[in-house]
Amino acid sequence: MKKFWIGLAVVVLVGFGALQIAESVIMGGDSYYVQITTDGEKTTSKDDSGNVYTQYHYELPAYDENGKSKTLDFNGFQERPLRKEAYLKLTWNEKKGVTSYEEVKEKDIPAKALTQLKGA
Numbered sequence: 870m871k872k873f874w875i876g877l878a879v880v881v882l883v884g885f886g887a888l889q890i891a892e893s894v895i896m897g898g899d900s901y902y903v904q905i906t907t908d909g910e911k912t913t914s915k916d917d918s919g920n921v922y923t924q925y926h927y928e929l930p931a932y933d934e935n936g937k938s939k940t941l942d943f944n945g946f947q948e949r950p951l952r953k954e955a956y957l958k959l960t961w962n963e964k965k966g967v968t969s970y971e972e973v974k975e976k977d978i979p980a981k982a983l984t985q986l987k988g989a
Contacts, residue, residue, distance in 0.1 A: 898962035936981035
């Protein structure tokens with residue numbers, strides 16, 4: 870019985886570790902910072918169930934913590950455009966593109982990236 874519990878614990882730990890690695894590879898990536906300067910391009914679509922949804926497409930210059938530039942495109946899945954002048958931290962994955970974004974305060978942006986955003 871003791872071997873069963875040890876075996877079960879090992880399987881659970883290995884499974885959890887594999888899920889964490891998969892999530893990191895699929896959804897993880899490099900951090901870039903952007904400032905929303907436009908309303909984005911609005912598109913309205915229907916899903917397979919007939920539900921209507923709105924999204925806004927953005928293509929903006931983004932900067933990593935060292936101030937290196939990359940033009941990134943991403944969609945905001947909201948009924949309204951993202952707030953102008955807002956700063957966002959984007960997670961960019963080489964295979965998937967932008968996988969997530971979150972609004973951040975100016976003070977949370979690395980100095981080199983902020984310098985580039987202010988000058989852009």
